[in-house]
Amino acid sequence: MSSTTPVPPGRPRAFDIDEALDRAVLVFWSKGFEGASLDDLTEAMGISRPSLYRAFGSKEDLFHKALERYTEGLTAYFARALAEPTSAAVATAVLHGTVEAATMPGFPTGCLGVQGALATGDDSRPVRDALIAWREDGIAHLTRRFQQAVDAGDLPPATDPHLLALYLRTVANGIAVQAASGSSRPELLQVANLALGSWPKP
Amino acid sequence: MSSTTPVPPGRPRAFDIDEALDRAVLVFWSKGFEGASLDDLTEAMGISRPSLYRAFGSKEDLFHKALERYTEGLTAYFARALAEPTSAAVATAVLHGTVEAATMPGFPTGCLGVQGALATGDDSRPVRDALIAWREDGIAHLTRRFQQAVDAGDLPPATDPHLLALYLRTVANGIAVQAASGSSRPELLQVANLALGSWPKP
């Protein structure tokens, strides 16, 4: 354990950087990148503006770190879903997980990866593109998983894995938008189950 | 024809107000309400800032008028879809229309009603709420249409019209997000058809 916390020089940080990042996630999640001002962020994070810049670099850097933390935390269901034994179970876990994450009591509704920066001004284009890549990454993971399912005979040989992945991500995006519009968890669960009705049988 | 254009007093407007509105639609569509600055708008519309305010009131008023024009113009497929004879035909027309409108060459990708203001700062809350109401209105129209279908025996008596409407709107929202992420029209058409596979039979 001697390798942990090598005690960096200088005055120690007076706030928990991960906790502050969690607060930033909530602000970006509910207001989007452009709608979240530095005053919003610093107030929610409980730190001053220069502290934010020392710890995270810039508003855009902070967003990327917040997205990373969001991915590892609140959307961890996605990684678990990929480990389900059948393609149908994967699809079910993804959509149910999406509904739950998008309608979590005490958290903003919807999905940071969708509403963080869907349409933006030119200045925020890098953030917008990062979210596009984030969603694309999810599709890529699903595509590989469904290709495995085809290879294993869990899906018909003629199945297009990419189409199924895109379909799933599309429904998940739609659920996120509806959750942000105020749709309830039970409603969206029914929608998810309806969407799963067209899933191909092996 | 004597009732048209009663010739208001004062200096006549030097630009076509509907054409200017069309340009504003494109700006809000591609950059969102918050991402669209007045400089972006005035430059695209080819008018000065005070002209914009005289003709449209405020940035928020302009957005509402742009949304109205968008609804009557580029999403007119929706009203036509409701007139289809069967619920399945309605659903097909809505999703196919959504794909086409969201991937129109020469226009921004996605849907103004989704990416115009999905997550915003507090100042833009009214706009955000207006878009929520806009999407909710679409669901209400679909719900009434599918209730008709149930009454007419076109859908099973136990069918929940609201659930079907919410499902359709959810998929449409997801398609809009994917289109904004760069998915192609053929891809999204396949996704739409896959989503239609779970449509209930009469």
Add this chain to the structure above:
DNA sequence: GCACATCCGTACCGATCGGTACCGAAGGGG
């Protein structure tokens, strides 16, 4: 041709935006 109403654009408003210079405070290493 004169009064009136509206439109035109330049030039400006206060507020807020993201970002930083600065200096005192707080720790470890010599």
Add this chain to the structure above:
DNA sequence: CCCCTTCGGTACCGATCGGTACGGATGTGC
């Protein structure tokens, strides 16, 4: 105990935000 490094916050930066005062231009009605 002093030096060095980093963190703390106050107070500020130029740029841009949405919005408007104002004076000249352009039309109709009398």
